[in-house]
Amino acid sequence: MTRHLAGHGMEIGLLKRLCDAPGVSGAEDEVRVIAAEALGPLVDELSVDPMGNLIGIRHGTGPKVMVAAHLDEIGFRVSHVDDKGFLRLMGVGGQWLETIENQRVVVNGRRRLPGVLFREGGWLRADALSSSDTGPRKMDDYYVDLGLPREKVVEWVEIGDPVTMDRHAVDMGDMVCAKALDDRAGVFAMIEALRKLGKHEAEIYAVGSVQEEVGCRGAKVAAYGLSPDVAIAIDVCPARDTPGFQEHEYIAALGKGVALTISDAGTIADQGLLGSLCQIAQDGGIVHQLLLAGAGSTDAREIHQVRAGIPSITLAIPARYTHSCTGLMHKGDLYTCAELVGGFLEDAHRFRFGRSLRWK
Amino acid sequence: MDIELLKRLCDARGIPGSEGEIRELAAAALEPLVDELRVDPLGNLIGIRRGSGPRVMVAAHMDEIGFRVSHIDDNGFLRLMSVGGNRVDALASQRVVVSDRDAIRGVLFLEASVVRKRNEPGEKQAPRMEDYYVDVGLNREEAMRFVRVGDMVTMDRDMIELGEGFSGKSMDDRVGVFVVIEALRSLASHGAEICVVGTVQEELGCRGAKVAAYGLCPDVAVAVDVCSAEGVPGAKDYKDSCALGKGVALTIVDQGTISDRRLVAFVTQVAEESLIPYQIHMGARGGTDARDIHQALAGVPTMSLSIPTRYVHSCSELVYRADVEATIALLARFLEKAHETTFGFGERLNSGTAASDCQ
Numbered sequence: 001m002t003r004h005l006a007g008h009g010m011e012i013g014l015l016k017r018l019c020d021a022p023g024v025s026g027a028e029d030e031v032r033v034i035a036a037e038a039l040g041p042l043v044d045e046l047s048v049d050p051m052g053n054l055i056g057i058r059h060g061t062g063p064k065v066m067v068a069a070h071l072d073e074i075g076f077r078v079s080h081v082d083d084k085g086f087l088r089l090m091g092v093g094g095q096w097l098e099t100i101e102n103q104r105v106v107v108n109g110r111r112r113l114p115g116v117l118f119r120e121g122g123w124l125r126a127d128a129l130s131s132s133d134t135g136p137r138k139m140d141d142y143y144v145d146l147g148l149p150r151e152k153v154v155e156w157v158e159i160g161d162p163v164t165m166d167r168h169a170v171d172m173g174d175m176v177c178a179k180a181l182d183d184r185a186g187v188f189a190m191i192e193a194l195r196k197l198g199k200h201e202a203e204i205y206a207v208g209s210v211q212e213e214v215g216c217r218g219a220k221v222a223a224y225g226l227s228p229d230v231a232i233a234i235d236v237c238p239a240r241d242t243p244g245f246q247e248h249e250y251i252a253a254l255g256k257g258v259a260l261t262i263s264d265a266g267t268i269a270d271q272g273l274l275g276s277l278c279q280i281a282q283d284g285g286i287v288h289q290l291l292l293a294g295a296g297s298t299d300a301r302e303i304h305q306v307r308a309g310i311p312s313i314t315l316a317i318p319a320r321y322t323h324s325c326t327g328l329m330h331k332g333d334l335y336t337c338a339e340l341v342g343g344f345l346e347d348a349h350r351f352r353f354g355r356s357l358r359w360k
Numbered sequence: 361m362d363i364e365l366l367k368r369l370c371d372a373r374g375i376p377g378s379e380g381e382i383r384e385l386a387a388a389a390l391e392p393l394v395d396e397l398r399v400d401p402l403g404n405l406i407g408i409r410r411g412s413g414p415r416v417m418v419a420a421h422m423d424e425i426g427f428r429v430s431h432i433d434d435n436g437f438l439r440l441m442s443v444g445g446n447r448v449d450a451l452a453s454q455r456v457v458v459s460d461r462d463a464i465r466g467v468l469f470l471e472a473s474v475v476r477k478r479n480e481p482g483e484k485q486a487p488r489m490e491d492y493y494v495d496v497g498l499n500r501e502e503a504m505r506f507v508r509v510g511d512m513v514t515m516d517r518d519m520i521e522l523g524e525g526f527s528g529k530s531m532d533d534r535v536g537v538f539v540v541i542e543a544l545r546s547l548a549s550h551g552a553e554i555c556v557v558g559t560v561q562e563e564l565g566c567r568g569a570k571v572a573a574y575g576l577c578p579d580v581a582v583a584v585d586v587c588s589a590e591g592v593p594g595a596k597d598y599k600d601s602c603a604l605g606k607g608v609a610l611t612i613v614d615q616g617t618i619s620d621r622r623l624v625a626f627v628t629q630v631a632e633e634s635l636i637p638y639q640i641h642m643g644a645r646g647g648t649d650a651r652d653i654h655q656a657l658a659g660v661p662t663m664s665l666s667i668p669t670r671y672v673h674s675c676s677e678l679v680y681r682a683d684v685e686a687t688i689a690l691l692a693r694f695l696e697k698a699h700e701t702t703f704g705f706g707e708r709l710n711s712g713t714a715a716s717d718c719q
Binding site: 084100147148170173241243 | 449453473474475478481496525592594
């Protein structure tokens with residue numbers, strides 16, 4: 001049974017399924033299947049491009065609007081099996097090493113094997129209670145214990161097998177707590193926007209992109225292939241409204257609505273597009289916040305530089321503890337994001353995008 | 361083995377002083393196995409199986425390490441007090457349950473300023489307990505409805521089968537409680553008077569076992585607990601004192617107890633005769649209920665039977681199935697044979713006079 005959030009009508013069960021599915025960059029298959037099943041009934045065409053991007057097209061006669069949310073999540077790949085059967089890992093995407101020790105993981109090889117992730121020597125110090133350690137952590141220090149002898153491990157695990165966190169999504173009141181909210185929440189918001197979409201004239205390209213976490217490689221080729229007039233990347237942004245941050249460092253806060261990203265480390269939003277979205281949000285009474293992020297970037301980074309340039313923006317859903325397996329997101333923020341994307345798709349034909357002017 | 365019971369025991373929540381849930385589970389499992397079942401004034405669960413031979417106390421502790429809520433801040437974030445030997449350098453991004461009343465979930469995180477500081481070159485200070493907070497996704501007003509200062513906080517990690525064993529948040533010492541129950545289930549005839557005790561507050565200094573031993577006046581005692589197994593990356597071979605998969609560990613010495621040599625000799629002989637895989641273990645840190653039992657009354661010959669465990673005091677404690685089976689088998693065979701020996705103490709053990717003197 002899918003649970004519907006009271007008043008919001010969102011299928012939170014779908015979000016949980018998306019988050020729980022393993023899908024590190026380059027190995028997004030399971031996520032793609034779930035997203036394809038949900039997108040299928042909402043689009044006129046559904047395909048997978050040569051790089052693995054999932055592309056749903058809903059036809060229209062108006063401007064071509066690309067909406068991108070990435071399917072992949074950060075994680076690891078097995079890089080070495082030692083003579084006792086312990087695995088070493090290579091990080092895929094930006095790891096937050098403070099958060100990975102003492103976590104349970106899944107190795108997605110020929111078999112799905114649970115393991116525990118620990119740090120070399122980390123659990124062995126003679127002085128067990130006071131912490132004499134230590135400064136920055138290194139990926140090389142970590143290993144996975146599968147509780148198996150080497151013979152079994154090499155039978156079931158190969159170098160390169162993807163490894164993801166073993167954490168199932170749970171409701172926490174108005175919040176949802178999960179791994180991979182970055183960016184399954186975006187994929188979910190994109191699907192929700194299409195599900196509730198009213199009349200539109202725009203030609204809509206809904207893209208579940210691959211390999212964002214290693215440099216937006218999927219979105220780049222998808223944008224090239226689709227050649228949209230305008231693009232929106234839906235992604236998460238860090239909410240820093242937590243202990244240890246000063247108020248001026250919050251960037252974004254939970255529960256205050258979708259964040260319109262003015263700029264981040266990869267993209268400066270198209271001014272016209274930003275203006276249109278602000279107007280739609282204001283007219284529709286959609287709760288929103290403005291976001292200036294000093295670090296991080298989204299698929300918009302690559303999309304806006306494709307071909308001769310594509311006006312782009314990121315709509316971000318604030319999440320605490322991004323790039324950990326315990327991300328925390330407010331369902332209301334997800335809802336406002338889907339609302340705003342939907343509102344934009346319905347109104348897109350009313351706006352003119354891009355600043356290209358022709359003098360003669 | 362009744363894996364389902366092990367999982368229920370392991371997933372139950374119970375820090376020192378709040379062992380109610382686990383005590384109920386253990387009592388339900390013990391009830392058909394004992395002649396007498398009671399709870400003592402400190403909360404120890406005591407089951408007695410009658411016998412005419414020596415009085416043997418078998419203790420496994422019910423409590424687990426964890427936290428208590430110490431403060432709720434203006435924004436609804438909780439601060440914690442550590443209960444027991446938490447490894448506070450590796451708690452970030454763990455999911456926890458705040459219970460005692462309505463159980464609610466939260467995530468445990470390090471203050472941002474501490475993370476930043478730790479990433480500065482040359483910074484050596486590891487996180488301290490006060491650097492952590494719990495985010496329950498509620499503002500202060502809402503949080504106050506569900507949470508009060510003093511509430512128990514435990515890890516939100518269910519037990520799973522992992523490789524050749526089991527991994528869960530509180531193998532220490534639910535696997536010990538499980539071993540005691542399974543040993544009683546498989547017990548054939550015995551002469552000893554068997555007193556099994558699910559003790560409380562071991563993690564804060566074996567406070568339950570101490571008073572239970574006083575009340576029971578055992579002739580001899582065995583604590584069943586986990587012990588640290590090394591053999592992981594970064595460990596020095598010469599520090600290995602026991603390993604996963606090599607059988608039950610007979611702890612001859614740890615930081616709280618020097619095991620009684622005659623008892624160890626007898627138990628070793630039982631293991632040899634019954635072809636039960638065992639290893640001799642010396643614990644370089646930590647102790648068990650044996651620490652306070654062997655010093656109870658005028659002294660009780662005591663040892664620990666230990667289940668080798670990796671990552672003790674993490675929420676991913678790992679034990680091997682074969683070792684758990686070996687521990688169950690050895691405990692059962694020991695109890696069956698306990699009346700056949702005097703452990704080298706002369707007539708005292710079989711006469712039962714020590715016990716009657718106490719009561």
